[in-house]
Amino acid sequence: NxxxxxxxxxxxxxxxxxxxxxxxxxxxxxxxxxxxxxxEEGLKFMVYLQKENIIDESGMPKERFSAEFPKEGPSIxxxxxxxxxxxxxxxxASSWDRATxxxxxxxxxxxxxx
Amino acid sequence: AQxxxxxxxxxxxxxxxxxxxxxxxxxxxxxxxxxxxxQPSSGEMIFLIYQGSYDQQNATxxxxxxxxQKARKSANLVISASQLGDSAMYFCAMREGNQAGTAxxxxxxxxxxxxx
Numbered sequence: 001n002x003x004x005x006x007x008x009x010x011x012x013x014x015x016x017x018x019x020x021x022x023x024x025x026x027x028x029x030x031x032x033x034x035x036x037x038x039x040e041e042g043l044k045f046m047v048y049l050q051k052e053n054i055i056d057e058s059g060m061p062k063e064r065f066s067a068e069f070p071k072e073g074p075s076i077x078x079x080x081x082x083x084x085x086x087x088x089x090x091x092x093a094s095s096w097d098r099a100t101x102x103x104x105x106x107x108x109x110x111x112x113x114x
Numbered sequence: 115a116q117x118x119x120x121x122x123x124x125x126x127x128x129x130x131x132x133x134x135x136x137x138x139x140x141x142x143x144x145x146x147x148x149x150x151x152x153q154p155s156s157g158e159m160i161f162l163i164y165q166g167s168y169d170q171q172n173a174t175x176x177x178x179x180x181x182x183q184k185a186r187k188s189a190n191l192v193i194s195a196s197q198l199g200d201s202a203m204y205f206c207a208m209r210e211g212n213q214a215g216t217a218x219x220x221x222x223x224x225x226x227x228x229x230x
Contacts, residue, residue, distance in 0.1 A: 031214065031215050033215075033217060033218075035218075035220075040222075041222060041223075042118075042205055042207075042220030042221050042222050042223055043159070043205070043207075043218070043220045044220070045217035045218065045219070048215050048217060050215070055215055056215070056217065059217065089157065091159060093159075093218075095214070095215075096214075101214060102149065102161055102164055103149075103161075103218060104161060105151070105158065105159035105160075105161070106158075107156075107157065107158040108157050108158060108159070110157070
């Protein structure tokens with residue numbers, strides 16, 4: 001059973017460009033979460049999605065960031081007009097649908113903004 | 115106030131020794147879950163162990179055990195018989211409530227270095 005997959009693993013963008021990060025959850029998992037990790041910090045929650053629905057985006061910056069989890073295909077975290085402060089590791093996690101289910105993380109995407 | 119506190123920025127241990135990584139938490143919700151994750155230098159986040167707030171016994175997974183002291187609100191990770199491959203960053207995390215899809219709250223982490 002494949003784990004959570006994320007791509008790309010590393011992404012370099014210049015200021016003002018767009019970044020698209022992809023996440024495929026573990027097979028059978030219907031919950032997807034995105035977290036951001038700044039250097040020397042723990043992970044911070046951004047958004048929680050189920051298929052075709054954003055359930056909780058309380059951790060998402062109000063501008064330039066968006067997320068989706070379409071009926072078919074991976075979840076996408078999109079950052080428009082990137083700035084240097086967006087440089088971070090972005091992790092996707094997935095879980096099944098029970099309350100106590102563990103979130104399993106993908107390998108992360110390291111975004112560097114030049 | 116921080117929800118998850120890891121007071122040890124770095125810990126050092128010799129191979130084959132046991133080590134305890136501290137974690138205290140703060141919540142008023144009677145139902146919660148506590149997790150430990152390992153982040154090696156390669157960067158991925160690896161789930162290690164889980165403890166539910168209503169679990170009567172401390173969780174164990176191989177060489178990992180969780181010393182859960184509910185009254186003190188602590189959930190320390192104990193690694194027995196340390197190995198060189200245990201060198202990594204370790205994060206304590208909490209899920210408040212018992213709803214599926216609740217976000218995890220992470221501590222700042224503890225760096226563990228295992229020497230031979």
